[in-house]
Amino acid sequence: MRLMISGGGTGGHIYPALALIEALQAQDPTAEVLYVGTHRGLESRIVPERGIEFKTIKIQGFKRSLSLQNFKTIWLFLKSVGTARRYIKAFKPDVVVGTGGYVSGAVVFAASQMHIPTVIHEQNSVVGVTNKFLSHFVDRIAISFESARSQFPEKKVVMTGNPRAQQVVNIKRTAALQALGLADDQPTALIFGGSRGAARINAATLEAIPELNQRSYQTLFVTGQVHYDQLMAKLGETKLAANVKIVPYIKNMPAILPEIAAILGRAGATSIAEITALGIPSILVPSPYVTNDHQTKNAQSLVDAGAAKLVKEADLTGASLLAALDSLMLHADARESMAAHAKQLGQPAAADQLLQVLESVVKR
């Protein structure tokens, strides 16, 4: 199969695409893949690192208010559709897949106009702007939450789950925490604010560090690349005990996750797919800055199933973060029950199911 795939901006759109590529190449070692992203998004760093052919187009998002920038956006969109058409003519894909972000809008739209089979993958419970637009043109729409179904043209929708779920369950334990300098025989809490870090989660964690230093459990705190230097400067003279580790980013999250006892983090859809696939107890602090408050809706589906706790960002302080973490990290029974509920929501065959959708449109 010749797969052209596009998804960009944040990890939540990129990692599902990479997981799908991995599953395809495992199934069909002769498969050819071209990834199209932007040169500014996180994808420009992570995709080439995996040895995947990567091409870029220039595009920007619409401003919500009326602005001259929007004319530039329309012009850039039309231009990027032209660039995408050139890439498609040269690569000759059997299928073009979009996993969200503005860049996938141009690529998948161009493919649909050229009558190439197209599929989009929606990770969230509330549908993103780009996928909403593309839903009118594509052949199939793969979803990860049942609640997304009614927001799309019904006949095109297939429930597959998020391919990242399958990727993380297939990883064997590798003593990844030890490689980061943590012990391998203590329960470990992972704190991170999505793929780009979250200032508020970082501030609350920083406040809690003197206490975390004294806990019987370990903490792995991932700040997000752009926040790291400033956070370490603010940490100043505060010493870190051996049970607390701070890093800017985790390159190989699937290797870390099986060794994690509980997570405190945002409620991005791809993080949730990982948490449920592996059955990891979690405290979710939804980002209030995303379209239609979709992270709260993502998180609520877990909370309703007894699979996670929700703490509103407005209520997050050093003390409330510590109390929430202690309630899980100091109580193995609470973790066990939450883990079992989380796992019931997992979709560990998602990548294979999405591959079947791709095959069905190629054959048609």
Ligand SMILES: CC(=O)N[C@H]1[C@@H](OP(=O)(O)OP(=O)(O)OC[C@H]2O[C@@H](n3ccc(=O)[nH]c3=O)[C@H](O)[C@@H]2O)O[C@H](CO)[C@@H](O)[C@@H]1O
């Ligand atoms: C602010 C924003 O717009 N967030 C959106 C974005 O979140 P974001 O990009 O944060 O996405 P998610 O939380 O869904 O996924 C983050 C991904 O990055 C990985 N990771 C994270 C940190 C790290 O150090 N290393 C690493 O590999 C995680 O394992 C996960 O695979 O896309 C999601 C999926 O469409 C949406 O639900 C989120 O609302």
